[in-house]
Amino acid sequence: MNNKLGHNLPSNPKETIERNIIRKIPILDREPQLFLGVPLPSWIELSLIDVCNRECSFCPKSDANIAPNTYMKMEIKLIEKMISDLKKIKFEGSFTMCGYGEPLLHPNILEITNLIGQFWGIEIVTNGDPLTKKKLIELYNSKVSKLVVSMYDGPEQIDKFTDMLNETNIPKDFMILRDRWHKGEEFSDYITNRAGTVTNGKQIEVKEMKDKKCFYPAYHVQLDWNGDMYLCPHDWQRRNPVGNIMQTDFFEIWNGKIHNKYRKMLFKGKRDELPCSTCNCAGTVHGSKHYIKWLQSWIK
Numbered sequence: 001m002n003n004k005l006g007h008n009l010p011s012n013p014k015e016t017i018e019r020n021i022i023r024k025i026p027i028l029d030r031e032p033q034l035f036l037g038v039p040l041p042s043w044i045e046l047s048l049i050d051v052c053n054r055e056c057s058f059c060p061k062s063d064a065n066i067a068p069n070t071y072m073k074m075e076i077k078l079i080e081k082m083i084s085d086l087k088k089i090k091f092e093g094s095f096t097m098c099g100y101g102e103p104l105l106h107p108n109i110l111e112i113t114n115l116i117g118q119f120w121g122i123e124i125v126t127n128g129d130p131l132t133k134k135k136l137i138e139l140y141n142s143k144v145s146k147l148v149v150s151m152y153d154g155p156e157q158i159d160k161f162t163d164m165l166n167e168t169n170i171p172k173d174f175m176i177l178r179d180r181w182h183k184g185e186e187f188s189d190y191i192t193n194r195a196g197t198v199t200n201g202k203q204i205e206v207k208e209m210k211d212k213k214c215f216y217p218a219y220h221v222q223l224d225w226n227g228d229m230y231l232c233p234h235d236w237q238r239r240n241p242v243g244n245i246m247q248t249d250f251f252e253i254w255n256g257k258i259h260n261k262y263r264k265m266l267f268k269g270k271r272d273e274l275p276c277s278t279c280n281c282a283g284t285v286h287g288s289k290h291y292i293k294w295l296q297s298w299i300k
């Protein structure tokens with residue numbers, strides 16, 4: 001086992017998650033950037049493609065009634081529109097390509113990362129299945145900053161991905177391996193109910209979270225393949241987008257009425273409306289700096 005390869009510590013998934021949280025503090029909880037006095041997001045998650053080759057039991061993607069494989073994918077013109085909107089507000093945050101499917105299945109992934117990577121950092125979260133040595137080199141050369149591999153099969157995958165990386169000249173810290181093959185009690189440590197769409201494991205009851213604050217809409221942007229923006233990555237119901245970036249300017253949606261209505265509720269610990277009323281996610285792991293900036297911006 002190579003512990004230098006990111007924060008993987010097989011057989012201790014809780015520690016893997018804690019290390020990931022700590023790793024992301026300087027990115028997500030950077031000093032919030034302001035535009036016209038409004039705090040901007042630090043993290044934009046793109047769902048590039050609405051399909052996955054796996055059906056993990058704890059993921060809504062395994063249930064065709066909730067998240068069917070539609071094969072729909074983000075188009076280059078959407079990426080260009082988003083970049084143009086973000087340049088207008090001088091966005092300084094970073095991107096993650098994760099979302100509601102398997103990002104490496106997007107046929108134009110390299111074109112997309114080359115476009116976005118000219119200006120901002122990019123992390124890709126993948127199940128690793130589409131990875132080959134060639135793909136790994138292409139991704140590294142196409143301005144991807146970090147590749148986070150979720151290993152669902154077992155510890156034997158550590159050697160597989162380590163060997164693949166060692167056959168290239170890519171720096172070792174480019175790839176992070178995460179142990180996600182655990183079952184039983186450990187399994188419950190890393191799942192949430194994805195806004196009421198997943199019931200596996202020993203999860204926290206939704207009613208226990210009813211009056212808990214959530215900071216996701218303070219710093220995080222969730223964009224689906226068609227440009228629909230959602231409150232957070234937990235909303236797998238995808239019934240109520242806060243806007244669509246092909247129709248409306250990015251900043252207008254981010255600082256729009258619907259988004260601010262949710263912020264005002266969630267910052268007081270009111271999870272009364274969908275999707276929040278069905279969610280058991282903690283929601284305050286990151287984002288406290290942005291939360292404070294939002295409160296200050298409303299006072300001004």
Ligand SMILES: C[S@@+](CC[C@H](N)C(=O)[O-])C[C@H]1O[C@@H](n2cnc3c(N)ncnc32)[C@H](O)[C@@H]1O
Binds near residue numbers: 060099127192
């Ligand atoms: C939906 S996947 C998309 C990217 C890629 N397919 C993968 O599995 O890494 C993104 C992340 O969500 C995690 N995930 C899926 N279902 C989850 C759940 N119910 N609770 C918490 N995390 C979950 C996955 O393990 C993965 O790390």
Ligand code: SF4
Binds near residue numbers: 101
């Ligand atoms: S967790 Fe990732 S690999 Fe597993 S079904 Fe969901 S999207 Fe696919």
Ligand code: SF4
Binds near residue numbers: 216276
């Ligand atoms: S309460 Fe849950 S569904 Fe609502 S924004 Fe927070 S994480 Fe998302």
